Amino acid sequence: MPGTPNPLSEMTELKGKVISKDERPNPSFLKSALPGFKKTVQGRRAIRIFDEQPIPADVMRDCLRDAVLAPSSSNLQTYELYWTQDQQKKKELAQYCLDQPAATTAGDMIVVVSRVDLWKSHLDKLVAMMTADGTRPLEGSLKEYYEKTVPMLLRTDRLGIHNLLRRFILGYKRQSGPMVNGPVRRSDHRVYGHVQATLAAENLMLSLAAHGYESCPMGGIDKKSIGRLLGLPTSAEVTMVIAAGTGKPEGLFSPRTRLPFDDLVKEF
Numbered sequence: 414m415p416g417t418p419n420p421l422s423e424m425t426e427l428k429g430k431v432i433s434k435d436e437r438p439n440p441s442f443l444k445s446a447l448p449g450f451k452k453t454v455q456g457r458r459a460i461r462i463f464d465e466q467p468i469p470a471d472v473m474r475d476c477l478r479d480a481v482l483a484p485s486s487s488n489l490q491t492y493e494l495y496w497t498q499d500q501q502k503k504k505e506l507a508q509y510c511l512d513q514p515a516a517t518t519a520g521d522m523i524v525v526v527s528r529v530d531l532w533k534s535h536l537d538k539l540v541a542m543m544t545a546d547g548t549r550p551l552e553g554s555l556k557e558y559y560e561k562t563v564p565m566l567l568r569t570d571r572l573g574i575h576n577l578l579r580r581f582i583l584g585y586k587r588q589s590g591p592m593v594n595g596p597v598r599r600s601d602h603r604v605y606g607h608v609q610a611t612l613a614a615e616n617l618m619l620s621l622a623a624h625g626y627e628s629c630p631m632g633g634i635d636k637k638s639i640g641r642l643l644g645l646p647t648s649a650e651v652t653m654v655i656a657a658g659t660g661k662p663e664g665l666f667s668p669r670t671r672l673p674f675d676d677l678v679k680e681f
């Protein structure tokens with residue numbers, strides 16, 4: 414309501430830093446959001462035929478802003494989301510999505526890309542932001558974590574020397590108690606990258622749903638050709654493409670099917 418103060422926009426202090434309460438709503442707000450959240454999560458389905466109309470650009474940008482609020486390991490945000498409004502590029506992208514109907518009829522498509530190869534530049538930017546460009550240096554465990562632990566876990570080289578070193582360091586530390594198992598190998602780094610990218614993808618699909626649009630994640634696609642279309646280096650990997658737009662009734666191909674809850678969720 415106009416003129417009503419928004420309780421969430423009050424500011425709070427955390428270790429000398431001012432944080433908007435939007436960043437951490439109070440529990441009663443979270444509870445009041447539950448019905449909408451349930452509708453969004455339960456209403457999202459993979460939709461495979463759309464009306465071909467683009468989603469308004471401001472809505473799409475809003476959804477993309479929600480996508481990048483996804484959590485990421487060490488907050489390194491090692492992914493990119495590519496969205497185009499160019500018809501020709503969309504057409505080419507649909508071809509590389511093997512002309513799946515979701516792709517050829519989508520109003521929009523977003524390519525979700527794993528960029529674990531960018532870990533160092535993201536780390537440098539993050540540290541610059543956290544330290545106000547070096548004027549408030551990191552201290553204590555945060556300094557240790559971002560200056561030593563993160564580089565130790567993510568640094569790679571062509572010969573695999575850092576992988577070996579990491580295996581040795583983690584193995585040695587494990588002798589005195591539980592220790593992370595990786596990432597150690599290149600395959601671990603690939604998994605790491607796709608995990609972050611996938612979380613952003615899910616945020617994006619849920620935000621689209623909350624905005625009244627539908628989506629279909631697509632992994633059965635020619636990822637290498639899409640990488641070339643986007644001009645990505647070979648160190649980047651496409652995780653998936655999300656087709657989005659206004660779904661047609663016939664775009665829902667089947668009732669929702671889930672395995673028995675107990676097959677998927679284990680209490681121990």
Ligand SMILES: Cc1cc2nc3c(=O)[nH]c(=O)nc-3n(C[C@H](O)[C@H](O)[C@H](O)COP(=O)(O)O)c2cc1C
Binds near residue numbers: 461630
């Ligand atoms: C990583 C991933 C890749 C997928 N690839 C495709 C795809 O290439 N084509 C497609 O039609 N659906 C694809 N799907 C959608 C799934 O088939 C769909 O999510 C699943 O059947 C469950 O249906 P629901 O999302 O409506 O609950 C993919 C989903 C995920 C998560």
